[in-house]
Amino acid sequence: MKPSRxxxxxxxxxxxxxxxxxxxxALPLVWLTLFFLLPFALVLKISLSEAAxxxxxxxPLLEYADQTLHVFLxxxxxxxxxxxxxxxxxxxxxxxxAFIATAACLLLGYPMAYAMxxxxxxxxLLLLLLVMLPSWTSFLIRVYxxxxxxxxxxxxxxxxxxxxLIDTPLRMMNxxxxxxxxxxxxxxxxxxxxxxxxxxxxxxxxxxxxxDLGSRKLNTFIKVTLPLSMGGIVAxxxxxxxxxxxxxxxxxxxGGPDTLMIGKVLWEEFFLNRDWPVASAxxxxxLLLLLVxxxxxxxxxSRELE
Amino acid sequence: MGNIHKLSAAVAAISFVAAASAAHAxxxxxxxxxxxxxAPETLEKFTERTGIDVTYDVYDSNEILDAALLAGRSxxxxxxxxxxxxxxxxxxGVYQPLNHELLPNLDNLNPDLMDNLExxxxxxxxxxxxxxxxxxxxxxxxxxxxxxxxxxxVDSWALLFDPEITAALSEAGCGLxxxxxxxxxxxxxxxYLGLNPQSERIDDLEAAGELLADVRDDMxxxxxxxxxxxxxxxxxxxxxxxxxxxxxxxxxxEEAGRDFSIGYSIPKEGAALWFDMMAVPADAxxxxxAHAFINFILDPEIAAEITEYVRYANPNAAANEYLxxxxxxxxxxxxxxxxxxxxxxxxxxxxxxxRARTRIWNRVKxxx
Numbered sequence: 001m002k003p004s005r006x007x008x009x010x011x012x013x014x015x016x017x018x019x020x021x022x023x024x025x026a027l028p029l030v031w032l033t034l035f036f037l038l039p040f041a042l043v044l045k046i047s048l049s050e051a052a053x054x055x056x057x058x059x060p061l062l063e064y065a066d067q068t069l070h071v072f073l074x075x076x077x078x079x080x081x082x083x084x085x086x087x088x089x090x091x092x093x094x095x096x097x098a099f100i101a102t103a104a105c106l107l108l109g110y111p112m113a114y115a116m117x118x119x120x121x122x123x124x125l126l127l128l129l130l131v132m133l134p135s136w137t138s139f140l141i142r143v144y145x146x147x148x149x150x151x152x153x154x155x156x157x158x159x160x161x162x163x164x165l166i167d168t169p170l171r172m173m174n175x176x177x178x179x180x181x182x183x184x185x186x187x188x189x190x191x192x193x194x195x196x197x198x199x200x201x202x203x204x205x206x207x208x209x210x211x212d213l214g215s216r217k218l219n220t221f222i223k224v225t226l227p228l229s230m231g232g233i234v235a236x237x238x239x240x241x242x243x244x245x246x247x248x249x250x251x252x253x254x255g256g257p258d259t260l261m262i263g264k265v266l267w268e269e270f271f272l273n274r275d276w277p278v279a280s281a282x283x284x285x286x287l288l289l290l291l292v293x294x295x296x297x298x299x300x301x302s303r304e305l306e
Numbered sequence: 307m308g309n310i311h312k313l314s315a316a317v318a319a320i321s322f323v324a325a326a327s328a329a330h331a332x333x334x335x336x337x338x339x340x341x342x343x344x345a346p347e348t349l350e351k352f353t354e355r356t357g358i359d360v361t362y363d364v365y366d367s368n369e370i371l372d373a374a375l376l377a378g379r380s381x382x383x384x385x386x387x388x389x390x391x392x393x394x395x396x397x398x399g400v401y402q403p404l405n406h407e408l409l410p411n412l413d414n415l416n417p418d419l420m421d422n423l424e425x426x427x428x429x430x431x432x433x434x435x436x437x438x439x440x441x442x443x444x445x446x447x448x449x450x451x452x453x454x455x456x457x458x459x460v461d462s463w464a465l466l467f468d469p470e471i472t473a474a475l476s477e478a479g480c481g482l483x484x485x486x487x488x489x490x491x492x493x494x495x496x497x498y499l500g501l502n503p504q505s506e507r508i509d510d511l512e513a514a515g516e517l518l519a520d521v522r523d524d525m526x527x528x529x530x531x532x533x534x535x536x537x538x539x540x541x542x543x544x545x546x547x548x549x550x551x552x553x554x555x556x557x558x559x560e561e562a563g564r565d566f567s568i569g570y571s572i573p574k575e576g577a578a579l580w581f582d583m584m585a586v587p588a589d590a591x592x593x594x595x596a597h598a599f600i601n602f603i604l605d606p607e608i609a610a611e612i613t614e615y616v617r618y619a620n621p622n623a624a625a626n627e628y629l630x631x632x633x634x635x636x637x638x639x640x641x642x643x644x645x646x647x648x649x650x651x652x653x654x655x656x657x658x659x660x661r662a663r664t665r666i667w668n669r670v671k672x673x674x
Contacts, residue, residue, distance in 0.1 A: 051657070053394070053398045054398050054399060055375075055377075055398055055399060055400060056376055056377060057376050057398065084665065086665065086669075086672075151536075151541050152479070152481065153540055153541050168479045169479060173526075173541075174527040253532075255527075256526070256527050257522060257525055257527060257528055257671050257672070257673065258672065258673065260668075260671075260672045265668075268664060268668075271369035271372065272369075272488075272489075273660055273664055274372070274376075274394065275661075
């Protein structure tokens with residue numbers, strides 16, 4: 001017998017296993033550092049600097065002169081955001097639009113996901129495909145399609161005029177309404193898919209038990225199905241709300257003069273005023289605003305996992 | 307400009323990149339210009355004449371070029387910003403002075419036009435104009451005449467700034483649009499009010515803002531490029547726009563065989579005159595080749611060829627004899643002298659005026 005060799009084996013295996021585990025964790029860590037943390041630090045740095053007419057168009061944070069290291073932290077960009085009601089109005093406009101769109105996605109998406117989860121296995125696959133299929137074409141083309149549907153000379157107006165229901169075209173394009181429709185349309189799959197995932201996993205025997213105990217269908221839905229799918233509702237709402245707040249393309253293409261959203265204001269600061277520091281400060285504040293629902297979501301999730 | 311033309315231009319550009327990478331050791335020049343802004347044969351001719359390969363990239367807005375240049379090390383030898391952006395970039399130290407000894411064709415430039423550029427770049431020290439144009443009004447001739455009658459003020463900013471007129475147009479289902487730029491809308495508003503369109507006084511800007519606020523509700527939208535397709539499709543019928551864009555809309559309308567046509571007018575109260583300037587970034591890798599390219603564009607025959615294709619006027623006096631009468635006598639491309647006198651070149655503004663303007667503009671747009 002060679003006990004030494006036998007005992008060495010599990011040790012190396014354990015080591016290897018630990019190494020593998022570290023590599024698996026390291027990969028996303030490197031990814032996050034490279035593509036999130038570093039850009040984030042850069043934006044934070046620019047937001048604390050002063051705008052300048054130079055390449056790049058902002059001043060340095062550190063300067064070494066006369067054997068002293070000067071640190072410049074310019075908080076003026078953040079204070080400036082408070083001094084002009086435009087920025088607060090834009091944040092509010094973004095949050096409001098995102099909130100309405102999220103609510104509409106939930107109202108539309110829940111019945112869809114519910115029906116999908118209840119369908120037979122073959123139908124489920126087909127329905128799932130139908131939800132995801134539109135995203136195989138370019139996002140931009142789908143938004144342009146909405147321009148064709150909603151415009152004054154578009155599908156809906158031509159149809160209504162052709163039927164003699166209206167004389168002058170309804171104004172739908174270039175309104176807040178068009179922006180909301182665009183966001184709901186584009187983000188609906190992000191609501192449906194997590195809801196569907198939660199609803200299919202639900203244990204049917206719970207519903208049977210409720211029915212055995214004399215609960216009516218609506219009551220069962222409110223007391224059993226809805227609470228059990230809460231995780232899906234929260235996940236879907238986050239997936240819609242967070243990107244909708246920062247949405248730039250949809251309001252740019254479908255929005256009108258009333259559409260005031262933070263993405264556009266940020267673009268203006270960056271390109272028209274060429275004020276990279278204020279634009280960065282705007283982005284930082286937006287990130288902070290989004291951090292609140294994300295943290296809340298995280299806490300909800302960890303509570304659910306326990 | 308037809309789509310087929312665009313396609314062939316794109317193919318030409320691609321084949322050039324291919325040719326450039328094949329002949330590795332050869333001289334090259336990297337040009338970054340607006341999309342659809344050169345004749346299909348121009349680059350080929352340049353390589354034939356000078357033996358220098360061209361890497362030709364395109365952008366479709368000044369902002370994109372601006373961001374690329376300000377981030378530093380763009381890697382381009384020749385870029386073509388519009389006057390207004392050029393001034394800001396020059397101040398930031400983006401460009402290097404030109405060597406006039408390498409640009410003998412500079413003599414071909416029209417001295418009257420060049421006077422307009424003295425305030426921006428004295429003696430063409432850093433830049434040479436490529437093409438020029440105006441900001442004016444694009445309108446659906448048939449719809450506007452139908453609604454306002456034969457004496458519709460199409461030669462005036464009243465078409466966009468007079469509340470009675472805009473209300474009449476908007477009520478009749480004729481959409482209106484303005485460029486989404488405080489700079490490009492507040493200046494004509496000041497010109498319409500009889501003020502100096504370049505005024506930096508906050509009072510003047512506020513007055514212009516009020517004028518625009520009065521017609522705001524009649525505007526379908528504020529956007530700087532969407533009007534091209536909307537004019538052509540009949541979705542809107544009056545738009546403040548760039549000359550070349552409106553010509554493009556007019557051509558599309560014609561190609562599609564619509565029952566209306568699009569016109570372009572330079573309002574009599576005054577309108578912006580802009581130039582796209584060829585300039586060499588300070589960190590350009592092939593400075594001499596950049597000069598060779600600029601000098602080649604200043605060749606009268608080459609300039610005429612580009613104008614014939616892109617339908618923008620060139621600043622080259624010697625090129626006129628190579629232009630077709632159709633282009634040379636088109637007042638929308640080469641305006642008459644009286645109209646030219648009322649045009650203004652947008653000057654660089656201090657940061658606080660810039661900010662005040664953006665704020666007033668945002669107030670106009672959001673109606674607050």
